[in-house]
Amino acid sequence: MHRILVWTGKGGTGKTTTTANLGPELARLGYRVLLVGFDPQGDLETTYGVDDENRSIVRVEQLLAGGVDPVGSIQSIELPGYPGSLSLLPCSPDLNGAIAGLARRRFTDLDVLLEHFDGIMDVALIDTQGALSAISHTAARAADSVIFSMEPGTYEYHALSRRLAEIEDIKRDEGWAIDPLGILFVRCDSRSRHMREYREHFADVDAFGEDIAVFDGHIRQQTSVREHPRMGKPTVLAAPSSNVAADYRALAEELVARMTASDAS
Numbered sequence: 001m002h003r004i005l006v007w008t009g010k011g012g013t014g015k016t017t018t019t020a021n022l023g024p025e026l027a028r029l030g031y032r033v034l035l036v037g038f039d040p041q042g043d044l045e046t047t048y049g050v051d052d053e054n055r056s057i058v059r060v061e062q063l064l065a066g067g068v069d070p071v072g073s074i075q076s077i078e079l080p081g082y083p084g085s086l087s088l089l090p091c092s093p094d095l096n097g098a099i100a101g102l103a104r105r106r107f108t109d110l111d112v113l114l115e116h117f118d119g120i121m122d123v124a125l126i127d128t129q130g131a132l133s134a135i136s137h138t139a140a141r142a143a144d145s146v147i148f149s150m151e152p153g154t155y156e157y158h159a160l161s162r163r164l165a166e167i168e169d170i171k172r173d174e175g176w177a178i179d180p181l182g183i184l185f186v187r188c189d190s191r192s193r194h195m196r197e198y199r200e201h202f203a204d205v206d207a208f209g210e211d212i213a214v215f216d217g218h219i220r221q222q223t224s225v226r227e228h229p230r231m232g233k234p235t236v237l238a239a240p241s242s243n244v245a246a247d248y249r250a251l252a253e254e255l256v257a258r259m260t261a262s263d264a265s
């Protein structure tokens with residue numbers, strides 16, 4: 001199972017929106033996809049209509065605590081006619097407390113928990129916090145590759161550059177095995193002339209000892225994207241003929257090509 005983290009060095013850079021929309025699009029391409037909520041803020045959960053108060057739904061922190069069958073606990077999301085499948089492993093604000101248990105090694109690590117889904121799922125997409133915290137550190141340790149989502153902008157460029165350097169240090173010091181799949185530009189204004197400049201900047205950036213690629217496709221700015229989670233659906237399901245849905249559809253195809261290339265190498 002591919003374990004992909006969507007990350008950056010900053011908050012509000014389209015991580016959750018990208019995770020939530022890529023899931024159904026990969027299922028459309030035949031993949032069995034597990035969305036993993038690992039941000040107690042709960043935006044991925046809101047996008048799929050999972051309420052913090054709903055105690056009947058098993059959360060990732062309960063699985064980390066042990067004693068519950070992981071595979072039987074995940075939420076299946078209906079996507080009629082899709083050749084693949086989509087499931088959700090949500091978290092709740094209690095994930096904050098569970099992280100202390102993890103630090104004391106009383107809980108299973110996310111890395112180990114995800115092994116239960118090998119052979120059952122093809123891709124896990126993990127959504128976490130933007131900051132380098134105990135939570136995002138745990139998510140990154142469980143991932144084998146990372147998509148960096150960022151808006152084209154000066155602050156975002158600096159935040160991502162810092163994050164790349166931090167990851168490189170942690171990889172060296174702690175032996176993290178995480179590789180960059182690429183940088184994704186989100187919320188792009190078609191009138192901006194700066195996109196090309198950012199692409200060129202990153203074309204020269206070395207990440208983890210190799211060139212970091214920028215995805216050919218980018219995600220356009222679309223005001224209605226903010227409202228779709230209120231319907232309990234990401235944009236690709238709420239407004240499948242919109243620009244942003246088309247952009248995520250194209251991104252899923254590009255991602256599959258990259259995953260296939262990385263499997264072959």
Ligand SMILES: Nc1ncnc2c1ncn2[C@@H]1O[C@H](COP(=O)(O)OP(=O)(O)OP(=O)(O)O)[C@@H](O)[C@H]1O
Nearest residue numbers: 011012013014015016017130187220221222225226
């Ligand atoms: N393509 C888009 N067009 C317009 N708005 C968007 C687009 N993508 C994301 N947004 C909005 O931008 C805001 C930030 O996006 P999102 O929550 O996905 O970022 P995040 O990186 O997960 O944030 P956080 O760090 O808080 O978890 C949200 O209100 C979201 O609805």
Ligand SMILES: [Mg+2]
Nearest residue numbers: 015016039043
């Ligand atoms: Mg988020």
